[in-house]
Amino acid sequence: HTQGWVHCHTPATDASGTVKVVMDELFEEFGQMRFPAQLRISMACCLNMCGAVHCSDIAILGYHRKPPAIDHEEVDNLCEIPLAVAACPTAAIRPTKTTITDKKTGEEKTVKTVAI
Template sequence: MDELHDEFITENMPNRVHMSTSCCQINCGGQADIAINIQHTKPPKINHDLVANVCERPTVVARCPVAAIRPALINGKPSLEVDEKKCICCGACFPPCPPMQINDPENSKLAIWVGGKNSNARSKPTFHKLVAAGIPNNPPRWPEVATIIKKILHVYKEDARDWERLSDWVDRIGWPRFFELTELPFTKYHIDNWHGARRSLNASTHIRF
């Protein structure tokens, strides 16, 4: 994200903005104070010919936070397989096992999550929310991702109060206003539908999105 280099060295943002790539929104949103997370959306593609010689399979299995990876025998060679129904596309398996390539431009799209906060200073901790998905995966510059990130940061810089964290800013203006200011499309897939969502949804009979 060298396109944002000037913004960070001049420290013109209302507060620090931590960004991360290729990790799950639960971990970064709940433990690492990551305000913006760029995440892959498809499970890794495995090069089974290289796994036995490159990867320590028990370590890779242990690295998966949702137990989606298990040992397998593919074409007579020791390898690994992924339960795609469990996989959260966090990329934790890639560092110890490069043949599990998650950054696949042909098969993987990218998603952007916003609002993670671990600290309870000024406000309670929060998880990320999905703000953009299906973004083309075009390495090495990822121009589509950079455009969306710069738009979010520009609006945050112009609208947030001094020392207001990105998650606190979103909490103050509300998610409907966030999508309006950033001009990002809002779809049914952006609606919280997990069992605890009632605490974060507008408890109203009026739909304002």
């Protein structure tokens, strides 16, 4: 994973904090070359494990414990739903419509959103 930057659309975690903690602990070990051989440590932000994380000596894996909460009104106003659906490599995000109560007017309205 590119340290400090989220480059995919479905991360369970951001790598920057985990990478910082691991490297703070192991920095001196790498500097003094105390490990018996070359050591590859990788961080995967979700179960897709892009970047050949499974080939590492030590793999740290983020996982989704529960689906994120969806603010349907914000999705309808701000999100390009076809892009959100296309971004999910496991097809877990799908387009849908739902009825919500408008926060300002109190009226019910149907909005385009996504479901997980």
